Amino acid sequence: MSGKIYISRDGLAAAMEKLSRTMDVWTPAASAKDKWGVEFALYEPGVKPILDRQSTLSPKKTIFPQVEPLFQFERTKDPEDPSKTLIRLKDRPDAKPAIIFGAHPCDARGFFTFDKVFMEGPYKDPIYKDKREKTVIASVVCRECDDACFCSAVGGGPAEKEGSDIWITPVEDGYVLEAITPKGEPILEGLGAAATSQQEAAAAKVQEEAAQQVIAGGMKMTGETAEFMKHFEDKAFWQSAIAGCISCGVCTFVCPTCYCFTITDEARDTEGDRLRSWDSCMFYHYTLEASGHNPRPNNTDRYRNRLGHKFAYFPEKYDGMIACTGCGRCIRNCPASINIWKIAQSLKEQADACM
Amino acid sequence: MTTTDIEQLHKLMEDALPELEALIGWQPGYDALHAAPAIARTPEEASRLVFNPFCIHNLARTVAKTPPPPAKEGEAPKKIGVCVKGCDSRSIIALIQEGFLKREQLYIIGIPCKGTIDLRRLMKLAGEDLRAGVKSARIEGDSLVVEGAKGSRSFPLEKVLARRCMRCKYPNPVIYDVMAGDPVIPRASEEEAHKDVDAVENLPVAERLAFWQGELDRCIRCYACRNACPLCMCQDRCIAETRDPKWLPQYMGLSEKFIFHFIHAMHLAGRCTECGECERVCPQEIPVTLIKEKLNRITKELLDYEAGVSTEAVPPFLTFNPEELGI
Numbered sequence: 001m002s003g004k005i006y007i008s009r010d011g012l013a014a015a016m017e018k019l020s021r022t023m024d025v026w027t028p029a030a031s032a033k034d035k036w037g038v039e040f041a042l043y044e045p046g047v048k049p050i051l052d053r054q055s056t057l058s059p060k061k062t063i064f065p066q067v068e069p070l071f072q073f074e075r076t077k078d079p080e081d082p083s084k085t086l087i088r089l090k091d092r093p094d095a096k097p098a099i100i101f102g103a104h105p106c107d108a109r110g111f112f113t114f115d116k117v118f119m120e121g122p123y124k125d126p127i128y129k130d131k132r133e134k135t136v137i138a139s140v141v142c143r144e145c146d147d148a149c150f151c152s153a154v155g156g157g158p159a160e161k162e163g164s165d166i167w168i169t170p171v172e173d174g175y176v177l178e179a180i181t182p183k184g185e186p187i188l189e190g191l192g193a194a195a196t197s198q199q200e201a202a203a204a205k206v207q208e209e210a211a212q213q214v215i216a217g218g219m220k221m222t223g224e225t226a227e228f229m230k231h232f233e234d235k236a237f238w239q240s241a242i243a244g245c246i247s248c249g250v251c252t253f254v255c256p257t258c259y260c261f262t263i264t265d266e267a268r269d270t271e272g273d274r275l276r277s278w279d280s281c282m283f284y285h286y287t288l289e290a291s292g293h294n295p296r297p298n299n300t301d302r303y304r305n306r307l308g309h310k311f312a313y314f315p316e317k318y319d320g321m322i323a324c325t326g327c328g329r330c331i332r333n334c335p336a337s338i339n340i341w342k343i344a345q346s347l348k349e350q351a352d353a354c355m
Numbered sequence: 356m357t358t359t360d361i362e363q364l365h366k367l368m369e370d371a372l373p374e375l376e377a378l379i380g381w382q383p384g385y386d387a388l389h390a391a392p393a394i395a396r397t398p399e400e401a402s403r404l405v406f407n408p409f410c411i412h413n414l415a416r417t418v419a420k421t422p423p424p425p426a427k428e429g430e431a432p433k434k435i436g437v438c439v440k441g442c443d444s445r446s447i448i449a450l451i452q453e454g455f456l457k458r459e460q461l462y463i464i465g466i467p468c469k470g471t472i473d474l475r476r477l478m479k480l481a482g483e484d485l486r487a488g489v490k491s492a493r494i495e496g497d498s499l500v501v502e503g504a505k506g507s508r509s510f511p512l513e514k515v516l517a518r519r520c521m522r523c524k525y526p527n528p529v530i531y532d533v534m535a536g537d538p539v540i541p542r543a544s545e546e547e548a549h550k551d552v553d554a555v556e557n558l559p560v561a562e563r564l565a566f567w568q569g570e571l572d573r574c575i576r577c578y579a580c581r582n583a584c585p586l587c588m589c590q591d592r593c594i595a596e597t598r599d600p601k602w603l604p605q606y607m608g609l610s611e612k613f614i615f616h617f618i619h620a621m622h623l624a625g626r627c628t629e630c631g632e633c634e635r636v637c638p639q640e641i642p643v644t645l646i647k648e649k650l651n652r653i654t655k656e657l658l659d660y661e662a663g664v665s666t667e668a669v670p671p672f673l674t675f676n677p678e679e680l681g682i
Contacts, residue, residue: 057575244392264604337384
């Protein structure tokens with residue numbers, strides 16, 4: 001037996017219902033009635049999964065929520081000495097087991113960037129680690145590549161299994177599911193009937209076709225540190241590259257790899273939370289220093305940093321890993337249609353032309 | 356735009372460019388359904404500028420908030436050229452009225468606009484067909500014609516235009532130095548312009564509250580709406596982000612979102628020209644311009660004022676009149 005199972009399109013809700021009894025089930029669904037956008041939501045009866053369209057925001061929020069309390073605090077008076085204030089801390093509860101059901105391969109790979117930063121030291125983040133280890137990622141083979149995609153140029157691909165625990169292949173009327181890591185195996189037990197050889201063959205064909213999609217003209221990219229540094233001071237290049245950038249947080253919030261955060265104490269009366277929340281390097285306050293000085297006062301400085309971080313600084317620090325999965329979300333959702341892939345390309349082309 | 360119109364536009368740009376510091380316009384985007392703001396300094400760069408129903412960005416914002424710096428440092432800057440649709444031109448007027456732009460520093464190329472496309476509406480209709488490989492798209496009569504990977508498809512404009520364009524009273528630039536193309540007929544009359552506001556307003560209070568709770572709950576506080584607004588002027592001092600004093604917690608609760616959006620709207624009362632950029636850029640499809648449209652209607656009713664139609668007019672909240680008209 002191959003261990004592959006088949007779930008019919010109509011049976012998907014029942015399968016999710018079953019999973020949701022023991023774990024949080026995150027699945028892409030319409031963000032609201034009559035809206036085009038898709039977002040990852042916790043499964044509950046009535047939620048209709050949309051597995052054939054990319055979500056507006058990546059599923060990073062399932063493991064790295066937009067806001068999360070690191071702990072709660074409470075100030076009390078010391079009954080022995082009322083001039084003293086005591087602070088009582090309350091730990092957060094442990095994470096619940098969860099599954100992301102219907103990620104895309106580029107979404108799954110996004111967590112590699114987080115893993116490097118939050119789990120491989122020197123500072124290990126217990127909150128991230130706890131959730132990451134308890135979350136199973138079930139990805140759908142991608143047949144939805146468009147002109148903003150460039151996954152295969154940065155190490156991924158529409159049929160790239162790396163980063164996923166379960167592989168979902170849409171076939172006619174249903175899905176073939178396959179566990180590709182030990183973490184994925186127990187999830188599939190009893191979740192559906194064993195796939196027939198016909199269904200398996202159909203799935204293999206879908207995967208093959210998906211893998212053959214030509215993305216970003218077949219270009220490949222490695223770390224671009226040298227090219228990036230050559231253009232670092234070239235103000236005209238950056239100004240023309242990002243004409244129209246409004247310095248909002250869309251690109252960083254939709255991104256599956258942007259992991260920057262801020263920490264604030266949010267208190268009301270004597271109680272409060274120490275919150276970790278998404279920050280964006282495109283925001284003015286991101287680099288604002290206590291003195292009032294801001295080393296990145298304008299949008300060109302900020303955008304240069306964003307691109308540099310993904311394609312130069314990160315690979316330099318982490319064994320050549322590019323902190324971008326080519327999902328294309330920042331391109332599609334940018335209010336000014338700024339194309340990070342094209343800018344990264346033109347860094348290279350212009351550097352080549354200089355040589 | 357027809358081929359003749361595009362030729363005329365390029366001729367106007369070419370003639371103006373030598374006297375300009377730079378010309379802000381639109382260039383083709385990552386596919387045929389996208390355009391992107393561009394800054395042209397050379398005739399070659401200007402020749403790449405385009406105008407089509409995907410030129411959805413309000414360039415008044417670019418010219419006001421991130422104008423191109425002078426090419427040669429130390430020299431007095433020349434005029435900045437900017438291409439405007441009707442809605443963009445009204446923002447320019449408001450910015451001049453409030454002293455953020457100087458008329459004499461601008462060279463305005465006006466472009467009559469047949470409407471801009473709301474890509475999400477288009478994708479909802481077209482689905483898979485237009486996902487990739489679109490070759491070209493153009494307005495023909497009352498339709499958007501798209502040459503896709505699977506052949507040509509036609510969509511009725513009223514099904515794919517942005518909401519802001521469906522209620523547009525000013526498709527023709529109100530302020531300009533030169534105009535490219537012939538004026539077009541406005542799509543909406545005075546009465547029709549606020550029918551979307553009526554639809555929400557006619558809901559019973561509980562439903563209206565539920566409507567806004569449902570919509571604003573999707574907000575991710577990315578501040579694209581605020582940053583895209585040509586007239587939002589607090590920017591780096593916005594109450595949503597300042598730390599000292601700190602007005603809004605980082606929580607993602609409905610109350611934080613409400614406070615941000617309603618303060619944003621209140622700051623635009625009597626100023627908003629309804630360009631609809633806040634709504635267009637929202638990644639979460641929240642109809643945030645509606646709040647400002649409602650405020651504009653109140654401003655019109657109480658103060659008989661419409662923003663962004665005359666550089667001579669004084670915005671009601673920039674003046675003090677002891678006998679406040681109409682109150």
